[in-house]
Amino acid sequence: MGMKAHRSYVRRLSLSPEQTAELDQQGHAARALWNLLHEWWTWGGCTRRPTMRQTDEAIRQARKDIPWLADLPAQAAQQVLKTYLRAWKNFFDGHARPPEFKGRVRSRMSVDNPQASKLRIRRLNRRWGELTVIKVGRVRFRWSGSLPGVGREPGRITGARLVKDTLGWHVAFRTEQDRPDPEPRPGPAVGIDRGIHVPLALSDGNDQHHGPWLRAKEAERLLRLERKAARQWRARMRGQPASNRLRRTYDQIAKLRARAKRRRYDWQHKTTTTIAAKYGLVVAENLRLTSMTRSAKGTVDYPGKNVRRKSGLNRALLGEAHGRTIELLEYKLAERGGQMLPVPAAGTSQKCSACGHRDPVSRAGIKFSCTSCGWVGHADTNAALNILAAGLAVNGRGVDTVGRRREASTTRRSAYHPGKPARPRAAGEATPALAREGSEA
Structure with missing residues (x-):
C-alpha cells in the first residue's frame, strides 16, 4: 500500500x-x-x-x-x-x-x-x-x-x-x-510554545529564532513610504479615488512587504523541516489566532483600553504567521511517520512545570518565578514543558525515569484549585521537569 x-x-x-x-x-x-x-x-x-x-x-x-x-x-x-x-x-x-x-x-x-x-x-x-x-x-x-x-x-x-x-x-x-505509507517513528517528543520574543520555544531548550524580516535600510524605507502614502492620502480631494502617485507608493510598499513575507515563508519551511526530521511527537497549543488578534478598539459606548498597545501586539502576532507554521509542520510530520498533537492552551503559561502550581503572579514578562517551589526560568520554556506534559498525558507516553506514570490528579488539582499547593515531593525526589530531561537524554 x-x-x-x-x-x-x-x-x-x-x-x-x-x-x-x-x-x-x-x-x-x-x-x-x-x-x-x-x-x-x-x-x-x-x-x-x-x-x-x-x-x-x-x-x-x-x-x-x-x-x-x-x-x-x-x-x-x-x-x-x-x-x-x-x-x-x-x-x-x-x-x-x-x-x-x-x-x-x-x-x-x-x-x-x-x-x-x-x-x-x-x-x-x-x-x-x-x-x-x-x-x-x-x-x-x-x-x-x-x-x-x-x-x-x-x-x-x-x-x-x-x-x-x-x-x-x-x-x-x-x-x-x-x-x-510511512511507518510510525518512535522519535523523541517535544512541546512547542509559540510567541513573539521567542518564535518557537521548544521544551528541550532548542529554541528557534529568526532576525527581522527586513534589513535596517529596508525597514527605514518602508516607514518612509508609509508616511509618504499617509501624506498623499490626506492631500487628495475628499471623495476622490487614489491618485496615480499614491498607487505607485502603494505598489512600492507592497513589494517590500512581499519580500518580508517570502523570507518568513523560507524560514518557516526550513525550521519545520528540521523539527519534523528530529522529533517523532510534536505537541503544540490549539490557539485561536483569530480571537487573539481581534481589535481592542471597542465601540463608542464601550471604548477599548490600551488600543495602540494591543494593535502593536496584533501586528507582531500576525507577522509571525504561527498558523502556517503548524500547517507546514503537520504535513511534514505525517510524511515522516511522526505525529502532531494539539492540546488546550489554557493555563500553560501560568503553571509551574516543576511542581504544577498555577498562579498568574508567577509570570512577569519573559521570566517565570514559581511562588510555590521557587523554580525560576524562561516563561516560554516553562510553557513548552507544560505543553509537552499535557500532550504526553493525552498520548499515554508520560513515563518518568523510575517507571511510574505521571500523576494526572496533581495536574488537575493545581489547575482547578490554583490556591492549593501541589503534592509535596519527598527528599531526593526529582521534579517532573528533571525527570523529563533525564528520560529524553
Whole structure:
C-alpha cells in the first residue's frame, strides 16, 4: 500500500513585455468571468440556481459574443467555473466564507493551465527552465529546484496555475508522487510554545529564532513610504479615488512587504523541516489566532483600553504567521511517520512545570518565578514543558525515569484549585521537569 502526495512547486517567471501584457489580459478576463458567474449565480436569491450544463453553455456563448473574454483559453475558463463551484462547496461545508466579487486592484490575478501535456516543461541550464503557456508561447522560469516528473525525478505534473503578485508573475506546478505509507517513528517528543520574543520555544531548550524580516535600510524605507502614502492620502480631494502617485507608493510598499513575507515563508519551511526530521511527537497549543488578534478598539459606548498597545501586539502576532507554521509542520510530520498533537492552551503559561502550581503572579514578562517551589526560568520554556506534559498525558507516553506514570490528579488539582499547593515531593525526589530531561537524554 502507498499514498499519493500532492504538492505545489512555485517558480518565478521571466517574461517579455509582450508576454506580460498578454498574461495580464488573460488574468483580467478570468476575474471578469468570475464576477459574471457570481452575478448570474446569485441573481434571484437561493430559489434559482443554474445547473452545471447551463453554466457551461453560457460560458461558451459568452466567449463567442464578447471578444475580450475570448482572450482567456477555454481550459482556463472551465477551470474558473470549477474553482467557483468549489468555493461554494467549501462554504456549505463550513470551511470558508461565501464567494464574493473580485475587485480589479485588491484581487490577485490568476490563470489556470490544467492540461499538463501541453506544458512541455524543459530544463535549459542550471538556472533556467522553459514551459509553454497557452496563447503566450514559450516562457522561461527560474529553475530553483527539481520538479517531480521532469527529467529523472519520480512523479508527474498534473497542471499549472499562473499567479501574479507584487513581485510579478509566477507559476505553481501541481504535482503528484507515489510514496509508501510511512511507518510510525518512535522519535523523541517535544512541546512547542509559540510567541513573539521567542518564535518557537521548544521544551528541550532548542529554541528557534529568526532576525527581522527586513534589513535596517529596508525597514527605514518602508516607514518612509508609509508616511509618504499617509501624506498623499490626506492631500487628495475628499471623495476622490487614489491618485496615480499614491498607487505607485502603494505598489512600492507592497513589494517590500512581499519580500518580508517570502523570507518568513523560507524560514518557516526550513525550521519545520528540521523539527519534523528530529522529533517523532510534536505537541503544540490549539490557539485561536483569530480571537487573539481581534481589535481592542471597542465601540463608542464601550471604548477599548490600551488600543495602540494591543494593535502593536496584533501586528507582531500576525507577522509571525504561527498558523502556517503548524500547517507546514503537520504535513511534514505525517510524511515522516511522526505525529502532531494539539492540546488546550489554557493555563500553560501560568503553571509551574516543576511542581504544577498555577498562579498568574508567577509570570512577569519573559521570566517565570514559581511562588510555590521557587523554580525560576524562561516563561516560554516553562510553557513548552507544560505543553509537552499535557500532550504526553493525552498520548499515554508520560513515563518518568523510575517507571511510574505521571500523576494526572496533581495536574488537575493545581489547575482547578490554583490556591492549593501541589503534592509535596519527598527528599531526593526529582521534579517532573528533571525527570523529563533525564528520560529524553
